[in-house]
Amino acid sequence: MPRSYNPAMSKTLYKVSFLNHGKVYELYAGRVESGRLWGFVEVSDLVFDVHDGIVVDPTEERLRDEFGNTRTLHLPMQSVLRVEEVEKKGQSAIRDAVSGEKVVTPFPLPAKPR
Numbered sequence: 001m002p003r004s005y006n007p008a009m010s011k012t013l014y015k016v017s018f019l020n021h022g023k024v025y026e027l028y029a030g031r032v033e034s035g036r037l038w039g040f041v042e043v044s045d046l047v048f049d050v051h052d053g054i055v056v057d058p059t060e061e062r063l064r065d066e067f068g069n070t071r072t073l074h075l076p077m078q079s080v081l082r083v084e085e086v087e088k089k090g091q092s093a094i095r096d097a098v099s100g101e102k103v104v105t106p107f108p109l110p111a112k113p114r
Helices: 058-067
Strands: 013-020 023-034 040-047 072-076 080-086 093-096
Touching: 013 040, 023 058, 023 080, 058 093
Parallel strands: none
Antiparallel strands: 013 023, 013 080, 023 040, 023 093, 040 072
16 A cells, blocks of 8 residues: 655655666655565555645656555566665656656646647
8 A cells, every 4th residue: 555655654765766668667665675476576665745735746646546556566676777775755757768758747748849
């Protein structure tokens, strides 16, 4: 079950970056372990921001929609790019693996001129 991050309650927080269908996902989790399934990394206690207002981060919403009901994420070792132990939660992201640009943008962009 996703949880709201409270630094006073949490002991350890990890930022996990992994490849998924040509995109780099950056999630925050309370637990990262070597998987019981050989060749997999287990990521659990996923952390999402909870916003009670008008301003909503579309990337956070998309990640919560995709992984909100996930108890444990089993990632193949070769897809994990980086695991960092961090002091505080930053912004979750979905980026294009080649360009590094964010895939989900907060505002609609005008069409590019031809």
